[in-house]
Amino acid sequence: MAKVLSGAGLRGQVAGKTALSTVGKSGSGLTYRGYDVKDLAENCQFEEVAYLILKGNLPTQAELDAYKAKLKNLRGLPQALKDVLERIPADAHPMDVLRTGCSMLGNLEGELNFDMQQDVTDRMLACFPSIICYWYRFSHDGVRVDVETDDDSIGAHFLHLLHGEKPSELFEQVMHVSLILYAEHEFNASTFTARVCASTLSDMHSCITGAIGSLRGPLHGGANEAAMEMIEGFTSAEHAEQEMMGKLARKEKIMGFGHAIYSESDPRNAIIKGWSEKLAAAVGDTVLYPVSVRCEEVMWREKKLFCNADFFHASAYHFMGIPTKLFTPIFVMSRLTGWAAHVMEQRADNRIIRPSAEYTGEELRKVPAIADR
Ligand SMILES: CC(=O)SCCNC(=O)CCNC(=O)[C@H](O)C(C)(C)COP(=O)(O)OP(=O)(O)OC[C@H]1O[C@@H](n2cnc3c(N)ncnc32)[C@H](O)[C@@H]1OP(=O)(O)O
Numbered sequence: 001m002a003k004v005l006s007g008a009g010l011r012g013q014v015a016g017k018t019a020l021s022t023v024g025k026s027g028s029g030l031t032y033r034g035y036d037v038k039d040l041a042e043n044c045q046f047e048e049v050a051y052l053i054l055k056g057n058l059p060t061q062a063e064l065d066a067y068k069a070k071l072k073n074l075r076g077l078p079q080a081l082k083d084v085l086e087r088i089p090a091d092a093h094p095m096d097v098l099r100t101g102c103s104m105l106g107n108l109e110g111e112l113n114f115d116m117q118q119d120v121t122d123r124m125l126a127c128f129p130s131i132i133c134y135w136y137r138f139s140h141d142g143v144r145v146d147v148e149t150d151d152d153s154i155g156a157h158f159l160h161l162l163h164g165e166k167p168s169e170l171f172e173q174v175m176h177v178s179l180i181l182y183a184e185h186e187f188n189a190s191t192f193t194a195r196v197c198a199s200t201l202s203d204m205h206s207c208i209t210g211a212i213g214s215l216r217g218p219l220h221g222g223a224n225e226a227a228m229e230m231i232e233g234f235t236s237a238e239h240a241e242q243e244m245m246g247k248l249a250r251k252e253k254i255m256g257f258g259h260a261i262y263s264e265s266d267p268r269n270a271i272i273k274g275w276s277e278k279l280a281a282a283v284g285d286t287v288l289y290p291v292s293v294r295c296e297e298v299m300w301r302e303k304k305l306f307c308n309a310d311f312f313h314a315s316a317y318h319f320m321g322i323p324t325k326l327f328t329p330i331f332v333m334s335r336l337t338g339w340a341a342h343v344m345e346q347r348a349d350n351r352i353i354r355p356s357a358e359y360t361g362e363e364l365r366k367v368p369a370i371a372d373r
């Protein structure tokens with residue numbers, strides 16, 4: 001049964017056109033430029049999907065090789081950006097670090113005109129993992145990492161910088177899948193933020209900085225971290241069941257469940273759940289995966305609420321040794337492609353986005369003298 005899309009939060013209102021993706025359309029849950037996300041996750045590397053989203057078509061082998069080589073060459077960070085990152089304290093939230101890093105990059109290598117939009121996007125795609133890991137390793141381990149690795153992919157580059165060694169094939173593959181699943185999702189809150197900013201004819205770094213701020217919240221991208229914080233408190237599936245029942249009785253919101261558009265399932269969940277199960281077997285987990293499955297069962301049985309893309313990402317990332325506070329920045333490393341493509345699409349057929357408000361305030365009144373207030 002389709003979800004009723006009306007009411008607050010602009011739900012169900014068409015706010016513009018896009019050729020980039022479909023969400024919750026019958027027949028296929030999620031498509032990027034006409035390709036099913038499941039098909040893409042099974043058959044592509046993330047860089048192919050980034051190319052598809054940003055440039056409009058899947059690359060040939062030669063185009064993919066050239067694109068990966070280009071991105072590899074753009075991993076370095078200017079010294080002025082490293083200086084800023086070194087001043088951000090270890091207890092800062094990495095999403096705030098990334099927001100600052102993106103904004104600082106805009107000061108150093110700004111988008112001077114819209115002809116630069118593809119190049120500034122590629123630069124961000126290549127260096128966001130460097131920004132996040134440079135800050136993380138400096139502030140947590142006192143190490144100034146060399147961010148110019150020769151890793152073949154964005155996901156491997158990230159894991160290499162984070163752990164100081166090249167990742168296994170399995171971990172690199174999971175990163176490809178994860179980044180593909182998070183890449184694009186129509187008019188979600190962060191993308192809409194980027195489009196509103198773009199509609200004023202602002203620059204790409206401003207659009208992306210704003211979108212990072214919107215993604216940070218626990219009702220959106222921040223849910224993967226919140227889900228991890230919840231499941232790591234459960235010691236067994238039985239314990240998870242007890243605690244979840246308590247949360248539901250107290251009417252608490254459970255992060256990683258539910259969706260604004262999907263009604264019965266999020267097509268990304270089955271895919272990342274499958275990889276979480278494989279990772280659990282590979283790392284010898286006997287708690288976190290069964291706990292996660294039990295949470296899913298309880299939520300469906302009690303509330304008909306299903307896992308969204310974020311829930312099984314929590315255990316998958318944890319199994320790869322990724323600290324919880326870096327979960328949402330990974331989402332940024334991927335969604336940047338969707339955001340930038342939406343900015344370009346908005347620019348190509350722009351009118352400033354400026355909705356109306358229904359006024360609910362006071363009737364017209366006179367300003368009283370200050371002594372009479
Ligand atoms: C990648 C992503 O950004 S996916 C989304 C990530 N966010 C989360 O996981 C946060 C948890 N989920 C939520 O807060 C919501 O489901 C949202 C924000 C995703 C969608 O919000 P909405 O479209 O307003 O939800 P919806 O209309 O389906 O809510 C229906 C009812 O289910 C409840 N509900 C929805 N999700 C949850 C949840 N995760 N836990 C408990 N109750 C929930 C709502 O409170 C609402 O109850 P009410 O009518 O008594 O107020």
Ligand SMILES: O=C([O-])CC(=O)C(=O)O
Pocket residue numbers: 182184185187188189220260261308309
């Ligand atoms: O579409 C939404 O509202 C949230 C979401 O799942 C996403 O941005 O991936």
